[in-house]
Amino acid sequence: MIRRGGAGLLAAFLVLAAVGAFSDQLGLPSFYLILLGSICFWIAQATSWNILSGYSGYFSFGQAAYVGVGAYTTAVLTGRHGVDFFLTVPLAALLCGLLALGVGAVAFRLGSLRGEIFALLTLAVPFILAAFARINASIDGGQGNTVPIPEAADSFGSPQQFQYLLALAVAAVAVAVAYGIQHGRTGSALAAIRDAEDVAEVLGVATFRYKMLAMLISGVLGGVAGSVFALQIGFVTVESVFNLTIPLFVIVMAVLGGRTHWLGPVIGAVLIVTLQDRLSTYGLDAWNSIILGAVLAVLVAFSPDGLYARLRARPLIALGTLVVVTGVLGVLNVWGETLDWLVAGMLAASLLAIVLGSRRTTAAPRAEADEPAVEDEPEVVVSEPGERVAVEPGKVLIECRQVARYFGGVHALEDVTLDIREGELVGLVGPNGSGKTTLVNLLSGAFRPTRGELRVDGRDITRLAPHQIAHVGMARTYQIPRPFDSMTVRDNVAMAIMFGREPLPLRQARPIAERHLATVALDHLADAYPASLNLHQRQLLEMARAIASSPKVLLLDEALAGLNPAEVDNAVRVVRRIHESGITIVIVEHLLRVLNQLATRLVVLDRGSCLADGDPRTVLNDPDVIRVYLGRQAHV
Numbered sequence: 001m002i003r004r005g006g007a008g009l010l011a012a013f014l015v016l017a018a019v020g021a022f023s024d025q026l027g028l029p030s031f032y033l034i035l036l037g038s039i040c041f042w043i044a045q046a047t048s049w050n051i052l053s054g055y056s057g058y059f060s061f062g063q064a065a066y067v068g069v070g071a072y073t074t075a076v077l078t079g080r081h082g083v084d085f086f087l088t089v090p091l092a093a094l095l096c097g098l099l100a101l102g103v104g105a106v107a108f109r110l111g112s113l114r115g116e117i118f119a120l121l122t123l124a125v126p127f128i129l130a131a132f133a134r135i136n137a138s139i140d141g142g143q144g145n146t147v148p149i150p151e152a153a154d155s156f157g158s159p160q161q162f163q164y165l166l167a168l169a170v171a172a173v174a175v176a177v178a179y180g181i182q183h184g185r186t187g188s189a190l191a192a193i194r195d196a197e198d199v200a201e202v203l204g205v206a207t208f209r210y211k212m213l214a215m216l217i218s219g220v221l222g223g224v225a226g227s228v229f230a231l232q233i234g235f236v237t238v239e240s241v242f243n244l245t246i247p248l249f250v251i252v253m254a255v256l257g258g259r260t261h262w263l264g265p266v267i268g269a270v271l272i273v274t275l276q277d278r279l280s281t282y283g284l285d286a287w288n289s290i291i292l293g294a295v296l297a298v299l300v301a302f303s304p305d306g307l308y309a310r311l312r313a314r315p316l317i318a319l320g321t322l323v324v325v326t327g328v329l330g331v332l333n334v335w336g337e338t339l340d341w342l343v344a345g346m347l348a349a350s351l352l353a354i355v356l357g358s359r360r361t362t363a364a365p366r367a368e369a370d371e372p373a374v375e376d377e378p379e380v381v382v383s384e385p386g387e388r389v390a391v392e393p394g395k396v397l398i399e400c401r402q403v404a405r406y407f408g409g410v411h412a413l414e415d416v417t418l419d420i421r422e423g424e425l426v427g428l429v430g431p432n433g434s435g436k437t438t439l440v441n442l443l444s445g446a447f448r449p450t451r452g453e454l455r456v457d458g459r460d461i462t463r464l465a466p467h468q469i470a471h472v473g474m475a476r477t478y479q480i481p482r483p484f485d486s487m488t489v490r491d492n493v494a495m496a497i498m499f500g501r502e503p504l505p506l507r508q509a510r511p512i513a514e515r516h517l518a519t520v521a522l523d524h525l526a527d528a529y530p531a532s533l534n535l536h537q538r539q540l541l542e543m544a545r546a547i548a549s550s551p552k553v554l555l556l557d558e559a560l561a562g563l564n565p566a567e568v569d570n571a572v573r574v575v576r577r578i579h580e581s582g583i584t585i586v587i588v589e590h591l592l593r594v595l596n597q598l599a600t601r602l603v604v605l606d607r608g609s610c611l612a613d614g615d616p617r618t619v620l621n622d623p624d625v626i627r628v629y630l631g632r633q634a635h636v
């Protein structure tokens with residue numbers, strides 16, 4: 001079934017293709033075709049950038065590398081070696097795809113680079129390639145390359161028509177790909193990576209694979225658009241295609257339009273290119289950079305989400321402003337021409353949208369500040385889809401064998417040997433710095449042990465990535481809740497189902513997510529965004545998300561920290577309910593009252609080693625435990 005956005009995209013493409021094909025009959029000056037072709041080029045580039053940087057949050061400054069490699073592949077092969085243009089396009093795609101994978105492998109595998117380091121790495125790539133092209137006479141050698149018009153262009157009315165239709169086709173493919181990604185599993189994975197990458201990994205998202213996929217798609221689209229760009233400009237020089245204003249432009253376009261939506265770069269490219277064109281027409285080229293910089297500054301300050309969200313919140317006002325301003329200027333006809341009026345209309349609509357703001361956060365149902373979340377006992381839903389598989393009672397689920405973890409000279413864990421059996425609810429206690437969180441991090445794969453072996457349900461997880469450990473059946477929560485902020489409460493939980501042990505598409509995952517939310521009594525907030533939840537509700541959301549992945553073992557890392565007594569009681573009921581449903585639980589907690597109520601067994605860590613292990617009453621009365629950790633409280 002084709003969605004409304006997809007149908008609109010197809011219709012827009014057909015109309016624009018018809019405009020190009022029948023431009024003579026429509027009396028459209030070739031200048032308009034060149035402008036439309038330029039818009040299409042920038043749409044393709046901004047979309048290519050957005051698939052990596054907007055969707056996954058990895059900010060790249062290397063877009064010029066794809067433009068340059070794509071353009072030079074076509075320019076050198078067609079201009080110097082007489083290769084057919086259409087053969088050079090897939091080659092440009094291949095080279096840029098390989099380049100993207102190479103950069104991705106360095107950034108994500110060798111270095112796990114993020115933030116500004118990733119940006120700097122990507123910035124270095126076009127620098128190196130530009131210098132290489134400049135000194136290499138077989139590529140450029142400072143001469144530049146003329147790109148001949150291919151013979152196929154003769155079957156179109158004019159070279160401009162041919163170039164425009166090609167650029168339109170590439171832009172349409174790029175936007176369609178971005179649309180498909182956003183509405184599919186890859187889009188959800190990339191959004192989760194953008195919001196909280198390590199949480200996504202722990203929930204089962206193979207983050208490296210998805211980042212590489214985004215890199216590859218971005219590179220291929222950028223390269224193909226670069227190849228067609230060579231034809232559009234006709235003469236390729238290092239300055240024209242490896243220009244460092246290219247990444248600046250695509251960033252401004254995507255940020256202006258909105259980085260999290262496929263339409264964002266399209267909106268941004270249309271606005272920026274037409275605005276630039278008008279400035280050039282009036283001899284104001286020098287103002288280009290000033291205006292671009294100012295737009296970026298205003299956006300960062302007032303509309304970081306971009307125009308799409310703003311326009312979507314008030315589509316009629318935006319459309320009305322566009323029509324009225326354009327119409328009034330046209331009727332008055334005291335200044336400019338049609339394009340000027342249209343650009344003025346678009347600018348007015350955009351400004352108004354920014355001033356009026358977006359309603360997204362206020363539209364979400366607000367969480368009530370200290371509402372106790374669980375009143376009655378909802379049905380427990382922990383093993384959807386399907387029923388929990390019955391396993392032999394009491395079998396060992398977690399095996400830690402002489403596990404050690406060092407951070408430089410700090411021995412966070414030393415020779416910890418521990419078995420946790422199915423059905424247990426183990427309280428993990430110990431003074432600050434005794435290694436509790438480190439053990440949780442080792443079991444969930446955030447860290448690897450320095451020494452020793454970890455097994456879950458018989459499977460050695462010592463060398464597994466966190467998403468693989470999640471698929472073995474391990475889930476965890478964080479002491480400080482870490483929801484995916486750009487997703488609703490419902491979709492936060494649905495993510496765990498989509499990438500869990502029994503993956504489902506988003507549409508099927510959502511209703512199941514609601515049932516998990518009911519388990520923790522958060523179903524009334526399914527449409528809210530995490531920002532509107534209080535701490536207790538965020539902790540409950542963490543639990544709902546964790547159980548949604550159908551785990552065998554749930555690690556709760558201080559899930560009750562910072563809660564008031566009523567909230568703690570409520571959370572205890574939820575934890576007990578989850579446990580009763582058949583999930584083995586390891587809970588790190590400082591509150592002995594809670595562990596007395598909940599735990600079937602206590603494990604005490606002290607300076608990285610196991611000090612005591614047994615039933616709560618015996619452990620709490622152990623003189624060693626009292627001495628190192630509990631003091632007088634143990635007698636309470």
Ligand SMILES: Nc1ncnc2c1ncn2[C@@H]1O[C@H](COP(=O)(O)OP(=O)(O)OP(=O)(O)O)[C@@H](O)[C@H]1O
Nearest residue numbers: 407410411412430431432433434435436437438439
């Ligand atoms: N990423 C890290 N880098 C360096 N040292 C670390 C790291 N993580 C933990 N440590 C050190 O390892 C030791 C154990 O820390 P850990 O957080 O596991 O203790 P904890 O028992 O969970 O403490 P708390 O109850 O305060 O959360 C501490 O000395 C801590 O400083």
